[in-house]
Amino acid sequence: MSTRINTIAEAATMLFLQQGYAKTQISHIAKRVGVSVGTIYLDFTGKKEIMQFILKCTIDPQFGEGEFERPITDKLFHGLEDEIVNLFAESGESFASHLDDSGYHLETLVSDAFDLLAKYAVGCLFIEKNYFDFPYLNQHYREYRKKFFQTMYQYLSAFIERGEVRPLEHLELTTTLIIETLSWWAMDMRYTSFETHAIPLETAKTVCLDNIISAYKK
Structure with missing residues (x-):
C-alpha cells in the first residue's frame, strides 16, 4: 500500500472515530494529511470509499498491502457489510469455544478477550460512534455485543463454580465492569478517549491482566 493511501486512511480513521463519519468532510481529511482535496480524490x-477501505483493512490486515487501481471505487468493497456480519458470528463462536474446557482459566480468558477487542x-x-449512519451493521453489532457479554458471564460463572474466581454478589455488573475495562484499554485509549495514549498494546494488556486477575481470582 502506498504511503499516501496509508496516511489518508490513518487520518480518516481518527476523524471518523473522534468527530463522526457524517461530520467529517474530505476537506477535513485533506487538512489532517496536509494535502489538497484534489489529491485525496486521486486515491x-x-x-465512503475511504471508510470502506478502513473497515476492510480492519477485518483483513493484509488487504492494505495490495496494489490498487486508483482512484479506489466502491466496486472493490462489494459485500463488505456481509463480510463484517459473518465475522461477528465467527468471532463469537470462536470466543465461546472453550466454555466446556476445564483447562481454560481466567488469565487466558482475559488475554483472549483483550486480543479480540484490540484486533477489531x-x-x-x-x-459504535456512527450507528445512526450504518443501521445494518449496528443491528448485528449489538447482537454480537450481547453474545460477547453472555459468553463472558458464562465463563465467569464456570470459574466461580470451579473455585477459581471468588464468589461475586453482582456477577452481571462485574461482567460489565470487566468488559468495559478491557474495551477502554484495548480500544478507546488509542482512538476515542479524551486524551489518547500511545501505550503499547502488550503493556495495556499486562495492566488489565494484573488488575483483573488480582481483583477476582480466588
Missing part, C-alpha cells in the same frame, strides 16, 4: 472516489478496535468503535 479515493469519495469519503477500529471497526467496533466505528460502528
Whole structure:
C-alpha cells in the first residue's frame, strides 16, 4: 500500500472515530494529511470509499498491502457489510469455544478477550460512534455485543463454580465492569478517549491482566 493511501486512511480513521463519519468532510481529511482535496480524490472516489477501505483493512490486515487501481471505487468493497456480519458470528463462536474446557482459566480468558477487542478496535468503535449512519451493521453489532457479554458471564460463572474466581454478589455488573475495562484499554485509549495514549498494546494488556486477575481470582 502506498504511503499516501496509508496516511489518508490513518487520518480518516481518527476523524471518523473522534468527530463522526457524517461530520467529517474530505476537506477535513485533506487538512489532517496536509494535502489538497484534489489529491485525496486521486486515491479515493469519495469519503465512503475511504471508510470502506478502513473497515476492510480492519477485518483483513493484509488487504492494505495490495496494489490498487486508483482512484479506489466502491466496486472493490462489494459485500463488505456481509463480510463484517459473518465475522461477528465467527468471532463469537470462536470466543465461546472453550466454555466446556476445564483447562481454560481466567488469565487466558482475559488475554483472549483483550486480543479480540484490540484486533477489531477500529471497526467496533466505528460502528459504535456512527450507528445512526450504518443501521445494518449496528443491528448485528449489538447482537454480537450481547453474545460477547453472555459468553463472558458464562465463563465467569464456570470459574466461580470451579473455585477459581471468588464468589461475586453482582456477577452481571462485574461482567460489565470487566468488559468495559478491557474495551477502554484495548480500544478507546488509542482512538476515542479524551486524551489518547500511545501505550503499547502488550503493556495495556499486562495492566488489565494484573488488575483483573488480582481483583477476582480466588
